[in-house]
Amino acid sequence: MAIVTGAASGIGRTTAMRLAEEGASIVVADLDAEGAESVAEEIRSSGGAARSEKVDVSREEDVARMVSAAVETFGGLHILHNNAAMTSASEHAHDADLLTMTVEYWDRSFTVNLRGGMLGCKHAIPAMIRSGGGSIINTSSNQSLSGDMSQFAYSAAKAGVNALTRSVATTYGRDGIRCNTVSPGIIRTPSMTGSVSPEMEAAIVAHNLIPRAGEPEDLANLVLFLASDEASFVTGQLVSVDGGQLAHLPHYAYLRTASSRTTDATGSSGS
Secondary structure: OEEEEOOOOHHHHHHHHHHHHOOOOEEEEEOOHHHHHHHHHHHHHOOOOEEEEEOOOOOHHHHHHHHHHHHHHHOOOOEEEEOOOOOOHHHHHOOOOHHHOOHHHHHHHHHHHOHHHHHHHHHHHHHHHHOOOEEEEEEOOHHHOOOOOOOHHHHHHHHHHHHHHHHHHHHHHHHOEEEEEEEEOOEOOHHHHHHOOHHHHHHHHOOOOOOOOEOHHHHHHHHHHHHOHHHOOOOOOEEEEOOOOOOOOOOHHHHHHHOOOOOOOOOOOOO
């Protein structure tokens, strides 16, 4: 039994479909009620079990109802993918410059991008303990791991998600709860293609060790593993799914295009 938030499209949709393919019953949760029901119907038409829930993850009553729906419909809860976030181009437009950032937007970003995950954990953990244990997978972002020239609120909130994961894993591990974080780099979701220009996508991909943008399936397959018994000894971890974007020194793209090395043939870096 699983809940996936932000599941009407992108990473959440693909994760819900992959979990259903492996036999999980799914609560497809999203603020977009029509999109959530479309995904749930797609799962049902393929022989799976699913129901949709319209959920604003920043509202505690919505999150509590979501968890109750999972337990009442499917008899328990074992998996939670806290994936919902504010990622549209219109939202990112408010997050472009710290000096013009409004307090209202900063707070709104945290209510969805961080509070949403906290509320998911708060209400899912008791249900998981009653079900004999479970796995929580939080979606963070590489924005939380390195600095950028925009997305100040988003990156700070996602850094909070990383800390939340470690605290949940530490506190509830002896209760049978595992909690891990997946941290995507550039992933070709509708929100990404709507907010990142082709030129910027190419510039980012130039720094990937695997020469392509990621696909939602790349995240979904990792979430599937972390949710499964095969990952029963994995908790409190952050795993980047980024094609190696953060695994190298920042001059990698230059070295690759120039067919050069940091040091010359004699081992001297020059002057």
